[in-house]
Amino acid sequence: MKSHVWRPLLVIIGLVILLLVFRHFYVPQDFGVHENGFTYGLYRTGAVEDWKKVTVKYQGEESCKACHRDVFESRILYPHKIIECENCHGPSGDHPTDPAKLPIDRSRELCLRCHTKLRYPTSARAGIVGIDPTTHNPGFECSKCHKPHQPSVQFLRFSTEDWKHIEYRGRDYCQNCHKSEFDDEGGYAHPHAAIECESCHGPARQHPADPPKLAIDTTRELCLGCHTRLPGSSTAHDGLKGVNPVGHNPGVECVKCHNPHRPALQLLDWTKVRSFERS
Amino acid sequence: MIPGELWTLKDLFVLPNEYIYWSIQIVMYPFMTGLVAGSFVLSSLYHVFGIKQLKGIASFALVLCFALLPAAMLPLVLHLQGPFRGINVLMTPHFTSAIAAFGIVFSTYFAIVASELWFLYRKHFVEESLFLKKKPHKTLTERLLYVIFTVLTLGSFDITQQARHKDEKAIKVLATVGIPVALFLHGYAGFIFGSVKANALWMTPLMPVIFIMSAVVSGIAFCMLTYIVTMEIRKFLLFLARREQPQTHALERREDIKSVEIGVIKMTSRYLLFFLVFAISLELLDLIFRGYTGIASWDVLSSVLFGKDFTKIFVLQYGLGNLVPLILFLIPGLTIRRTIVGVTLVLLGVFMMRWNVVIGGQAFSLTLAGYMEYLLPVIPHSWETFKEGVTGALTVLVVPLVLFYFYAKIFPVFPSSESS
Amino acid sequence: MTDAISRRDFLKKTTIAVAGVLVPVAAFEILSPDRVQALKTGDPVRWAFVVDTYKCVGCGFCVKACKLENEVPYDANASRTWVERYVLTKDGGFHADSPMAGRDGYSSPDIDLNESGSLYIPPEDIDKAFFVPKLCNQCEKPPCVQVCPVGATFRTPDGVVLVDRTWCIGCGYCIMACPYGARFFHPVYHTAEKCTFCYHRITKGLKSACVQACPFGARQLGNLNDPNDPVARVINTERVGVLRKEYGTKPQVFYIGLDREVR
Secondary structure (H helix, E strand, C coil): CCCHHHHHHHHHHHHHHHHHHHHHHHCCCCEEECCCHHHHHEEECHHHHHHHCCCCCCCCHHHHHCCCHHHHHHCCCCCHHHCCHHHHHCCCCECCCECCCCCCCCCHHHHHHHHECCCCCCCHHHHCCCECCCCCCCCCCHHHCCECCECCHHHCCCCHHHHHHCCCCCHHHHHCCCHHHHCCCCCCCCCHHHCCHHHHHCCCCECCCECCCCCCCCCHHHHHHHHECCCCCCCCCCCCCCECCCCCCCCCCHHHCCECCECCHHHCCHHHHHCCCCC | CCCCHHHEEEEECCCCCCCCCCCHHHHHHHHHHHHHHHHHHHHHHHHCCCCHHHHHHHHHHHHHHHHHHHHHHHHHHHHCCCHHHCCHHHHCCCCCCHHHHHHHHHHHHHHHHHHHHHHHHHHHHHHHHHHHHHCCCCCHHHHHHHHHHHHHCCCCCCCCHHHHHHHHHHHHHHHHHHHHHHHHHHHHHHHHHHCCCCCCCCCCCCHHHHHHHHHHHHHHHHHHHHHHHHHHHHHHHHHHHHHHCCCHHHHHHHHHHHHHHHHHHHHHHHHHHHHHHHHHHHHHHHHHHHHHHCCCCHHHHHHHHHHHCHHHHHHHHHHHHHHHHHHHHHCCCCCHHHHHHHHHHHHHHHHHHHHHHHCHHHCECCCCCEEEEECCCCCCCCHHHHHCCHHHHHHHHHHHHHHHHHHHHHCCCCCCCCCC | CCCCCCHHHHHHHHHHHHHHHHHHHHHCCCCCHHHHHHCCCCCCCCEEEEEECCCCCCCCHHHHHHHHHCCCCCCCCCCCCEEEEEEEECCCCEEEECHHHHCCCCCCCEEECECCCEEECCHHHEEEEEEEEECCCCCCCCHHHHCCCCCCEEECCCCCEEECCCCCCCCCHHHHHCCCCCCEECCCCCCEECCCCCHHHHCCCCCCHHHHHCCCCCEEEEECCCCCCHHHHHHHHCCCECCCHHHCCCCCEEEECCCCCCC
């Protein structure tokens, strides 16, 4: 070993020892070969515990039944009984502690998941009643007419007589007369310009012949259908501005401060706002 | 955004989780390790097989190899989603994975090259150390160099004939042992791809061999190119010096340099040709077998090979990268200029081979009914587009050259060099 | 004639012989194939999954539930589980898609062809069309685990393949090695991500999020070590298929109604 030839080897051995010392401190103690052998079982056992500790978000409808018995009883046996509550309302998590309320998604997209008619032979999809979303009241929420918990046709929100007459005409029909509503100055503006007039005012049918006037719904509930901001909300309404209905001027109609046709905040009548508590 | 989504364009039926995850840096890695393996083999051809004409390029190749090694690790570090956890490969290597071999092979190879360089330049370290020790007033650079050279002697100042003889033997042993290790260093990269049964293009036992052959080709070509460029720079510097001080020696030196070049180049190009032919034969063999057996994946594979990637494969890689250099080197009366064109095209061909394997293998979906297009980021606008784009690839190419420049100050690469 | 055994003697000897043989024979337990299967591993549980493609309607509630339960960013264009649609036409045409992994269900008859736009197929041209939910097959011989260079992914004794998020270096080899496209890079954690059968739920006696969410019973999770488990029953007694059997991965997800065109 006196020969200088071995010096590089000594350097290398020194480096290897350093590496092994570092390894002793760096690699967790529970890392090793466990069941399933070296090929499939080299791991840190703590990782299994890490995965077991993930919080459970979806509780299952049995846990909803305890408080929401009325909904359960109203839900007729078939067909929506097969759908878990949380499929539409999102995971309940620690509800009612957190989140306090689960979102109510009224978008068409939710219903169209199953109820776009697709005539697919050999698939159970063909057996589900459905519509063509491009022709069946486009732009309107399904829940305007259909009750999600009692979806059968006999439970439509209108009597069968009314049902025969439901006619949503679409905003082009409104524009024939209500021109001022559509102009840039005082008409209805972004982002409510995307909402069909009849979503809030009801179906036009043969207006102005019948009905002579359409309803003007000023209740909070109409606005809060979209503009409730709830933690954990993951519906299509994500991205919409919203308020906590409990804290934001409870009992006061939204239209007292907000113009439903021109809802942008900078158009708010601030003189009216100051007279109320802000949340 | 899913990593990979930024530069992937899906077409037709592609699974939701499929993206081009292995991008330009994974193309660069086998390219760089190929240069490493090739330059080492070139250096060993002199040290092991005693091919005298390669003496001039042998040291050059070894130092270049040493400069390429850290640069070869760079693409991996840049690619990893968790680069700081990269050492886990050394800490808990799962040897059923080809990538786990990286840690051991790379370290072993590093040790071999470093040791061989030490034996090769030991005499120079000792001489420089003693010379600088005697010097009374050292500049800052000289003081730094003194420390470096003294440390590099590893405490041994024996440069007698006997000691030098032992050095020669050690070099021979290391150069011999290093050849299979160098081949393994690149062969395992081929194994990484060839063993993935999920990928219809990669899965073939020929992959490790194809990779090794093209690695040797690229290494030799790269050494030749850098050698020529360096010699031309030296000639030019000598020309400038001669203009300022028209002394006699300068003129002779220039002629000397020129003749050494041609001999080395001619010898090296023969080896280049041999490996080039071998590499292209294997690739054509693989293609022919796939077409002949025509398993389920052949439909989508042929539409990629003969359709979307036709230019990249047949024009760039096989045509410009293989056929044209073959012709250029076979024509008698080889000139330096023709060599430069030839080796550059060879390097292009090898690069395209890596590209066509890595990116080509991700050009079609697992469904065999869809495609993915790779949009290489050019102008970086974020860290991700920098490291996984053209800029990242250029960084990887430039780093070894920068390292080589500094290494050449400590490991002089030319036989009768004047110390700077 | 006196050599012939008497009838009485014969009956006596036969009875003794038969009784004598019965003793050791009783020691052999007649094992049913179910029980043999169940005794294969020492662990009390061996997870397996059954997908009934006749029942799937493409509503996508499973994908939505999976994303929310397992904290995969909702708008990320990847999912631990997904639903594919196949539409096979009378002229031999093949069309398939999986828009946003089926997260929003299938609310349009137009096939999403990514860069090639979308394609409307008139119902009268369709031979057969169906939906195929897919997820990690939790293979018995997972190629993804084999190729992990650092031991960051592994198979638990009860048969689920997991990823150690603290150890994964993000090389992507496992993603390339999976023949089923089950893996991807998590956009937040930057480690490999895949379906875990909702390991945090099944180890508490709950069902996986996707199984619970499916209104039509197209997804079922069960224990192969329990011969009375309904899923084990289906696998052992009904005709089921697996994906890419030729790769030797031994997947533990079994399909009812697996069409030849499923990829």
